[in-house]
Amino acid sequence: MDLSYILNQLGEDREHYFNAVAPPIIQTSNFAFHSVDHMRQCFADEMTNHLYSRGNNPTVAILRKKLAALEKAEDALVFSSGAAAVANAVIANVQSGDHIVCIKSPYNWTFQLLDKFLARFGVTHTFVDGTNLQEIESAIRPETKVLYLECPSSLTFELQDLAACAEIAKRHRLVSMIDNSHCSPYFQNPIVLGIDISIHSGTKYLNGHSDVVVGVVCGTKAMIRKIFELEYMTLGGILPANEAFLVIRGLRTLALRMQRSEDSCRKIAMFLNQHPKVEKVHYPFLETFPQYELAQRQMRGNGGLFSVELKTDSMEKVEQFANALQRFLFAVSWGGHESLVLPICGLFNIPEKDDPNLPWNLVRFYIGLEDPNVLINDLEQAIELL
Numbered sequence: 459m460d461l462s463y464i465l466n467q468l469g470e471d472r473e474h475y476f477n478a479v480a481p482p483i484i485q486t487s488n489f490a491f492h493s494v495d496h497m498r499q500c501f502a503d504e505m506t507n508h509l510y511s512r513g514n515n516p517t518v519a520i521l522r523k524k525l526a527a528l529e530k531a532e533d534a535l536v537f538s539s540g541a542a543a544v545a546n547a548v549i550a551n552v553q554s555g556d557h558i559v560c561i562k563s564p565y566n567w568t569f570q571l572l573d574k575f576l577a578r579f580g581v582t583h584t585f586v587d588g589t590n591l592q593e594i595e596s597a598i599r600p601e602t603k604v605l606y607l608e609c610p611s612s613l614t615f616e617l618q619d620l621a622a623c624a625e626i627a628k629r630h631r632l633v634s635m636i637d638n639s640h641c642s643p644y645f646q647n648p649i650v651l652g653i654d655i656s657i658h659s660g661t662k663y664l665n666g667h668s669d670v671v672v673g674v675v676c677g678t679k680a681m682i683r684k685i686f687e688l689e690y691m692t693l694g695g696i697l698p699a700n701e702a703f704l705v706i707r708g709l710r711t712l713a714l715r716m717q718r719s720e721d722s723c724r725k726i727a728m729f730l731n732q733h734p735k736v737e738k739v740h741y742p743f744l745e746t747f748p749q750y751e752l753a754q755r756q757m758r759g760n761g762g763l764f765s766v767e768l769k770t771d772s773m774e775k776v777e778q779f780a781n782a783l784q785r786f787l788f789a790v791s792w793g794g795h796e797s798l799v800l801p802i803c804g805l806f807n808i809p810e811k812d813d814p815n816l817p818w819n820l821v822r823f824y825i826g827l828e829d830p831n832v833l834i835n836d837l838e839q840a841i842e843l844l
Contacts, residue, residue: 459527465709469523483703484516505686513691517699521706525664528643528709529656531676533683535690536702540639540659541567542695543673545575547655550685551633552603554580559597560606561588561618563815565637568606588618589749591626598630607636607653610753613765613802613822614740615640617749620756624652633681639663642793644716645759655681662793663761665708666715670701715795715827719762722830726823727764729834735844737819738767762825763792770844773818776803780821782840785833792824797833799823 459468475482489508491497500507508514518536526534537543548571552558560572562585572583584597588607598605605627609618620636627634635655636648642663648656658664660672673695675685690696697705727741739746741764742753753760768776779801780788786799802820806813825833 461528461713464524464527465712468527469520481517481520481703481706483699484511485699486515487511504691505683511699512694512696513686515699515702517706518697518702521697521702521709524706524709525643525658525660525674526676528712529638529649529676530643530647531649531656532679533681534674534676535682535686536660536697536705537673537675537690538695538697539671540565540637540657540661540673541571542693543657543659543675544568544637545571546685546689546693546695547635547657547675548572548576548604548606550689551635552576552581555601556581556604557599557602558583558604558606559594559602559632560585560604561608561611561616562586563611563613564606564608565612568608568637572606588623589616591619591622594618594623595626595630598626598632602630602632605632605634607634607648608640609636609638609646609648610640610742610760612640612763613816613820615742615747615763615765617742617752617756619752620648620651620653624654627654628652640763641757641759641761642712642716644712645720645761646757649676651756654678659791660705661791663712663716664793665705666712666793666795667704667708668791668794668796670704670708672697672701672705716759716761718827719825720759722828722833723760723762723764723823723825725830726825726834726837730766730837733841735769735841736766737769740765740767762797763822764825765820765822767817768819768821768841768844770819773803773806775844776801776819776821778843779840780804782843783836784839785828785836786823795827797824797826797828 500509504513522534586593586597607618634653638656639659655677658674660674730736731739786797789798800822803818
């Protein structure tokens with residue numbers, strides 16, 4: 459199935475809604491039945507019938523089809539946030555007494571799910587160096603049920619060998635899952651490499667306009683139904699029809715946005731990699747990156763994220779650099795039209811919070827759709843303050 463068909467036609471039965479080019483927003487909470495027998499049919503299978511929009515909504519269903527096809531998965535569910543998607547996928551596959559192996563330093567709310575939330579219910583975990591296959595396998599116990607990956611990670615971009623991790627998981631009968639938000643399905647398809655579940659913060663590239671918070675879980679029909687019938691329906695972290703419509707709109711330009719962001723990011727990362735005031739650039743498609751060959755093998759591109767370690771012994775200088783940037787917004791997240799900067803020093807010295815286990819001179823950038831030369835000029839004037 460080609461990309462253009464997925465983004466522009468798949469799931470859109472236009473003859474059912476007046477041949478409208480854009481799908482309708484079915485903004486309803488409830489659906490009526492034709493008869494008592496029809497009511498029974500809908501209650502028997504709420505995942506495929508229309509009963510109540512907490513379960514199956516027609517606009518949301520169009521989005522699900524597109525996202526599953528993009529990830530080369532059999533099916534998908536969408537949630538009200540990426541954190542909800544992670545939580546539903548993990549909770550559906552563990553019970554009290556089980557154990558999870560997870561890469562170290564995952565997304566913060568994944569960390570909180572494992573370290574604080576699930577720990578209350580007797581689910582234990584081990585954080586491992588995801589670059590070390592032996593360490594991953596050594597952490598597996600008889601009660602281990604899930605291998606959780608994040609590739610690349612979203613600050614320093616370490617990779618895991620996904621095919622090898624999938625093989626380890628299958629050998630130990632684990633459910634393997636990955637946060638694939640960094641690459642999006644446009645640049646990486648973990649399910650093709652053997653991973654069971656691919657998860658996204660669709661807030662990022664999939665929506666691409668910084669106006670919807672959305673999460674995605676992709677997998678087999680059996681796995682998606684399993685999640686739907688208990689966690690999805692019970693916890694209620696659904697995506698409303700209007701937001702689903704906006705994500706469908708965002709997907710129309712996915713390829714254009716991803717390629718523009720990728721091209722600009724590569725150009726800017728290479729510029730900073732040569733700059734005398736930059737200690738190190740974390741970017742998987744630089745030949746100096748420790749896992750460059752693995753990145754080439756399992757990723758088709760990187761997208762717009764990279765980070766740098768600035769060459770300075772002063773946190774104040776890092777703050778001055780960041781404050782001097784005029785074309786980058788200070789913000790978390792990524793994937794929209796706007797370029798962003800996240801200086802890690804801003805996470806230090808926060809009252810009643812521990813400092814992060816990261817270098818204070820680390821600065822993460824997201825490169826959006828602006829002219830890359832304008833962004834380079836902005837970086838040049840700011841970096842002179844170091």
